Amino acid sequence: MQTPAPAPSSDDPSKDPIPLPVRQTSWWVWITPALSIAILAVVIWQFRSFRLDDLLQTIPADPLFWVAFFGYYFTGxxxxxxxxxxxxxxxxxxxxxxxxxxxxxxxxVDYLGEAYFYSWARKKIKMEGSPFGAVKDVAILSAVVSNIFTLAMMALVYPYAKSLNLGITSSALAASVGVIMVVSLLVFVFSKRIFSLTRTQLWAISGLHFARLLVGNVLLAVVWSLALPDVALGWWLVLATVRMLLSRLPLISNKDIIFAAVAVFAVGQDSEIHILIALITTLILLTHLVIGAVLAIGDLATIRVGRKEKRA
Known part of the structure; x- marks a missing residue:
């Protein structure tokens, strides 16, 4: 009878909470093709209602628009x-x-991508223990840094938001802020149990997440400015911040409508603002669909070629 291996100590911060052996089970093997088929199904379904002719008519002619847009898209x-x-x-x-x-x-589904990346890392990267802890820590820090950034921006824009009468009730706003603060506070209180990376790593990753927010918001403002050059870039920087602020409030509904109202109030041009918001939203979705389709087809083709080679 073999002596069982000693369980890893829970006091060792360098180990993940649940170390898993790297093995090629049928479940892991089918993760990528299953995701690829699901993505292709979504792509086919979404493309049914796309009217590319109408979309092309609203895209700005300036080629810098595409440089800024793809810079914004690939920042994350x-x-x-x-x-x-x-x-x-x-x-x-x-x-x-x-x-x-x-x-x-x-x-x-949100966070299903983290599950896929976790499985990819386990198979492709040689490291001690499971990469679960690092993937988890990076995702949690991204949410926490976004929450802190949101609270800071809310403190700056709240005096102006009160005078806009945008349909956000005080109770809904207070509840949203409360949820953000409680979640962030709980992460800090239980940080020793939640995080598995070192303190230096956590601070460095937090700094990178903060830089990502700044770069992303600036590039989005540039995209809007190139689409509507009559509006000063400074206004678009403010509106990019407001957009991120609204996206992080958990108990506020109709966020796109509220953001459009803020944009119209700030810069005017009612119809142009609504067209611009719809354009950027559509371009982002279209880019998701194209990249998803290319990756899915490439995965399925690679799997098919690999099976033929094994049979030969």
């Missing part, structure tokens, strides 16, 4: 790759895995 991916490159020294292939993570979160 670039910072995610920077974080995991620093933590694990992941190869360039990690960009594809992170792109699939983002598309999966946006098109299927």
């Amino acid at each position: 991916l670039a910072f995610d790759f920077t974080i995991f490159r620093w933590l694990w020294h992941i190869p360039g292939e990690g960009l594809i895995a992170l792109a699939r993570k983002n598309v999966t979160n946006e098109l299927i």
